[in-house]
Amino acid sequence: MDDSTVLSLNPVADDQDSLFVLAEFSDQQAEKTGYSNYSYWGSTLTMFLRNKLAVTILIILCAILVFTFIQPFLPNQFDPVKIYFNENGRFLRNVQPNSVHWFGTNPIGQDLWARIWSGTRTSLLIALFVATWDLVIGIIFGSVWGYVREADAVCEAIYNVITNIPATIIHVLMAYILRPGLRTMVISFCITGWLPTARYVRNQIMIIRDREYNLASRCLGTPTGRLISRNMLPYLVSVLTLRFAMSIPATITSELTLTYIGLGLPVSIPSLGNLIGEGRAVMMDPAARYQLFFPCIVVSVIAISFYLVGNAFSDAADPRNHV
Amino acid sequence: MRYTLRRLLQSAVTVLVVVTTVFCMMRLMPLEGYIGESWDKLDATQRENRLRSLGVLDPLHIQLGRFYSQIFRGDLGVSTRYRMNIPITEIIAPRIPYSMQFGLAALFFSITIGCTLGLLMARRPDGLMDRFGTVYITLMQSVPLLVYVLIIQLYGSQWLRIPILYREDRPETWILPIVVGSIGGIAGYAVWMRRYMVDELNKDYIKLARAKGLSSYAIMIKHVLRNAFVPIAAYLPASILFTIGGSLIIEASFSIPGMGGLLVAVIQRQDNPTVQALILVFSTIGVIGLFLGDLLMGYLDPRIKLARSGGSR
Numbered sequence: 323m324d325d326s327t328v329l330s331l332n333p334v335a336d337d338q339d340s341l342f343v344l345a346e347f348s349d350q351q352a353e354k355t356g357y358s359n360y361s362y363w364g365s366t367l368t369m370f371l372r373n374k375l376a377v378t379i380l381i382i383l384c385a386i387l388v389f390t391f392i393q394p395f396l397p398n399q400f401d402p403v404k405i406y407f408n409e410n411g412r413f414l415r416n417v418q419p420n421s422v423h424w425f426g427t428n429p430i431g432q433d434l435w436a437r438i439w440s441g442t443r444t445s446l447l448i449a450l451f452v453a454t455w456d457l458v459i460g461i462i463f464g465s466v467w468g469y470v471r472e473a474d475a476v477c478e479a480i481y482n483v484i485t486n487i488p489a490t491i492i493h494v495l496m497a498y499i500l501r502p503g504l505r506t507m508v509i510s511f512c513i514t515g516w517l518p519t520a521r522y523v524r525n526q527i528m529i530i531r532d533r534e535y536n537l538a539s540r541c542l543g544t545p546t547g548r549l550i551s552r553n554m555l556p557y558l559v560s561v562l563t564l565r566f567a568m569s570i571p572a573t574i575t576s577e578l579t580l581t582y583i584g585l586g587l588p589v590s591i592p593s594l595g596n597l598i599g600e601g602r603a604v605m606m607d608p609a610a611r612y613q614l615f616f617p618c619i620v621v622s623v624i625a626i627s628f629y630l631v632g633n634a635f636s637d638a639a640d641p642r643n644h645v
Numbered sequence: 646m647r648y649t650l651r652r653l654l655q656s657a658v659t660v661l662v663v664v665t666t667v668f669c670m671m672r673l674m675p676l677e678g679y680i681g682e683s684w685d686k687l688d689a690t691q692r693e694n695r696l697r698s699l700g701v702l703d704p705l706h707i708q709l710g711r712f713y714s715q716i717f718r719g720d721l722g723v724s725t726r727y728r729m730n731i732p733i734t735e736i737i738a739p740r741i742p743y744s745m746q747f748g749l750a751a752l753f754f755s756i757t758i759g760c761t762l763g764l765l766m767a768r769r770p771d772g773l774m775d776r777f778g779t780v781y782i783t784l785m786q787s788v789p790l791l792v793y794v795l796i797i798q799l800y801g802s803q804w805l806r807i808p809i810l811y812r813e814d815r816p817e818t819w820i821l822p823i824v825v826g827s828i829g830g831i832a833g834y835a836v837w838m839r840r841y842m843v844d845e846l847n848k849d850y851i852k853l854a855r856a857k858g859l860s861s862y863a864i865m866i867k868h869v870l871r872n873a874f875v876p877i878a879a880y881l882p883a884s885i886l887f888t889i890g891g892s893l894i895i896e897a898s899f900s901i902p903g904m905g906g907l908l909v910a911v912i913q914r915q916d917n918p919t920v921q922a923l924i925l926v927f928s929t930i931g932v933i934g935l936f937l938g939d940l941l942m943g944y945l946d947p948r949i950k951l952a953r954s955g956g957s958r
Binding site for chain 2: 482483485486487488489490491494495498499571574575578579582583584585595598601602605606611614618621622625626628629630
């Protein structure tokens, strides 16, 4: 309230009549209390931008992502799978990082810099695909599971069977049966990843499905799909974005594990898992250790960035933290 | 009690479904895996005879029935490639103690150190310890375990001047595998413990205890910590699954003669029956772990009603 309203309400003690004059209706004044300029996404953005660390990391992360995808088109880049030879025709074996090969070369003369970015590209594409899949399937399955009472038993049985087995074992089994490769790996990650999301969506929907406002909506004839997507899912935005962000480092971890034990991607496709495996092979030679460190550093930076940005965004997206 | 039985039944059904699925999927594998090295030397009829004598060409349901009757007699079949014609139980049995010791030790350190860390973090939120713990948890939960395995293996062995791989006669070589086996679990328990403590310390009974003049220390010991087994039990199943998954790379990296390393080895040799047997063992451990975790939770905290209450839905 501004000063003028306060002053006008201040009664003048001996002028009784003026107290009983009808107040004029003012559109502007009426709007003043009824209107709030709160917008969910606006507040989320404001909250997120307030977290300086997260913004910095987000910028770094975006830079890495953009660079990963434009790197092959930059001038003076090497081919990630081509073997390079020196002028005597011998291949450039374990060349230390220098001005030509920025990250050095591996034991068979491939350029590590190009391989790392190519590997990051592969691993990130897998991770992004799997994360999107997890989110979509998790939401759909979780909604059905939480909303449709008849489906509860069946969904719970499916959930129990898959979660009871360690995810790594499922990945190993799938890779063993379907022949290791990119497609197999993506399929096996898609089998296990969506379960926690589905479980969470189910629990939340069960809690809010019979709240009064949903009851009212249902009585008014809102279709079920809209009831779920408009009334319920917005509640979950915060945690769902967190799960999306978390599933990227998780997928990269699984890719690393699987490729490391020999059931992931073939050596012909550079991936972060393959590169770390190659680095491990030459680990005992102190001079060649850079081949282990560079991929490890890239993996760590990407994983930590997604983790921190995801956490910060999920905090910002939680309406309870909004002003 | 009724719940226990129902949960037991559910676990049994899960194991059954898993065993059947794994078995049927294994039948989709190329048949080389059943004969071993001599596959290339045999002609088509010889191959067929061998496969027939192994029973691999029979209809699926007959194979499945035979497989179950074998399992109930404690027979997991014979290895084909890893160690020719040796019963799988004989291959696995000597390896179980290694995996068990390693897993239990990792679990023990995860729980004790993780809970202590969570406790210290919760004691003064936003304090020095809390910040340190948060950084640790972030690092552990985002960076892949494999990176830590390799770095710790490389520098830990140099720093402690111990062999880089596991050796039977050198007990100190256990240190590094157990360290990498428990660092992830420590973070997991610390998260649970911290969240639990912060929730708990805001509750009314703590305010009452404080109002009647108990010291913070006494409140911690007498009231809060008594209930702390609940979050531990709640995280236990997840950490068991985590330990199993981690044991694959850890045992393979340190060449510990346990079951995780064995699985990696037999996969590389394409030894179908052994892979099948190991997957069954690991899945069963997973199911049992979750079952025990659930039971423990219901037992420790009578407020948690595990049986589905009819009213709310």
